[in-house]
Amino acid sequence: MVYPSADADRSILSGLRALPAHVAWPLVVAALLYVLLLALGGKLLNDADTYWQIALGDWMIAHRTVPHVDTFSWTLPGAPWISSQWLAQVIFAVAYGALGWSGVVAVSALAIASAFGLLTYYLMRHLAPMPALALVMAGFVLAAPHMVARPHALALPVMVMWVAGLVRAADEKRTPSYWLLPLIALWANLHGGFTFGLMLIAPLALEALINARADERLYIFMRWALFGIAALAAACVTPYGPESILVTRRILGLGPALALIGEWQPQDFARLGGFELVLLGALGLLLWRRVTLPPVRILVVLGLVHMALSQSRSGEMLGLVAPLFMAAPLAPQFGRHTISDARPLYTAAAAALLLLAAAMSIVLPLSLRYEPRAEVSPTSAVEAVKASGRTRLLNSYDFGGYLIAQGVKPFIDGRTELYGAEFFLRHDAAVNLKNVGVFYDLMRDRDIDVTMLAPSTPAVGLLDRMPEWKRVYADGIAVVHVRVGG
Structure with missing residues (x-):
C-alpha cells in the first residue's frame, strides 16, 4: 500500500486552510440544515400530495412515458392532463423504491439544504458573513411552512442558481450568460414554478435599460430580448414542449377554488408566527438603518412580499429570491465581504459538519423511521x-x-x-x-x-x-x- 508523503499532507492541509469564508460558510449552513431537516424528517411528509407524486413516478417508470391523460381518478378518466413536474416525481419514486420514506426525506432535505447553502454562497460574494447569515436565517423561517417532500423542494437549488445568475449579470451590467439556459430547462422539468423564473428576466432587463446610456439602450434591449427568447425556448425543452408553460395559467385560473386550498390561502396573522416576526424585523431595520434599494429592486421585493402575503406557499420565494436582489445594494450599508474574513476555523468547522451530515444520513433515518402523518x-x-x-x-x-x-x-x-x-x-x-x-x-x-x-x-x-x-x-x-x- 502506498501512503501519502509528509509533503503531500502539508499540501492538502495548506489547501484546506486556504478555503475562503464565502465557500466554507455555505458548506456549514448546508450541512447544519441538512442534519436539522433529517431530524425533523417526518414533517417533510406532512403533505397528502406526496403519495400521488410517488405513485405517478412509479407509473412513468413502469410505462416509460409521461402522462397526457388522467388514469387515476374515476370521475375524469381520459381527460387531458400533463405533469410539468415529471422529473421530480421520477426522482421521488426512485428514492422511495430504494430506501422507502427515508429516501424521500433524504432527497428533499438535501435539495432544501443545498438551496440555502447556495444562497449563503451568493450572498457572501457581496455581504460580510453576519448580515448574509441573518438573511439566510430569515429566508429559512419564511420558507419553513412549505418545506415538504414535493417537486418544488427539488427545484429550489435550481431556482437559486438561476436567479443568482440573472442578478449577477445585472450587478455587473452585462447580459446573462447563456450557460444559464440548462438551468431553466432543468427547472421546467422539475416544477411548474419555472414560469416565475422566466418572468424575473423582465425587471432585470428594465434595470439594465435604466442604468445604460441613451445611445446603448437599443443594443442592451436587443441583448436581453435575445436572452429572454432563448430562455423561453430552453423552458420548452420538456416532454410537453410549450404546453408546460400553460399549466401555470390553468392553476392561477382556478380563481376562488384556490382559496379553499391551505397553501394558496393568505397569511394568517391571528397568532404571532415566523412570517410576521421576519416582516416586523425587516420593517424595524428599515426604520432604524434607513435601508435603500434601487427602484426596480424595490418593486421586485414588494412584488415578492405581496405574493407571500396573498399565498402562504410563496414564502419560500420571498425567503430565497428577495435576498439575492438585495445583496449588492445592501453591501455598502451593512458591510462587504473581504478576504480578511477568511479563517482556518471555517475549514475545520465545514469539514466536521460535512462528516456529521454524512453520519446523520445513516443514523437518523434508521432511528426515526419516517412515516407520513x-x-x-x-x-x-x-x-x-x-x-x-x-x-x-x-x-x-x-x-x-x-x-x-x-x-x-x-x-x-x-x-x-x-x-x-x-x-x-x-x-x-x-x-x-x-x-x-x-x-x-x-x-x-x-x-x-x-x-x-x-x-x-x-x-x-x-x-x-x-x-x-x-x-x-x-x-x-x-x-x-x-x-x-x-
Missing part, C-alpha cells in the same frame, strides 16, 4: 372501502393522494388543475353542506355508492341520518359509509 394516511378506512366492493367513491380532498397510492380511484385529489374550478367548488359545497341540494344532486348524478370523509366533514352527519346509507367504518381519521338502499 396519520391524518393523510387513512389505512384502515381504505381497507374498508376495498372490502365493500364499491368503486364510485366520494372522498375528502386530502385523502386523494393516499387513495391513488393504494390503487383506489378517487373522486378528487390534489391535481386541482385537472378537475377545474367548477368541479372543485361543487365538491366542496357538497361535502361541507354549503348547499344541501348540491350534495343530493352530486350523489345522484355521480351515482355515489361509497364515501370516505374526514370525521369533521358536515356531510358525515347527514349520511348517518339517511336510511339508505350505512356507516361501516369510523376512526379519528376517516368515516366510511356504504349505500344500502335506493
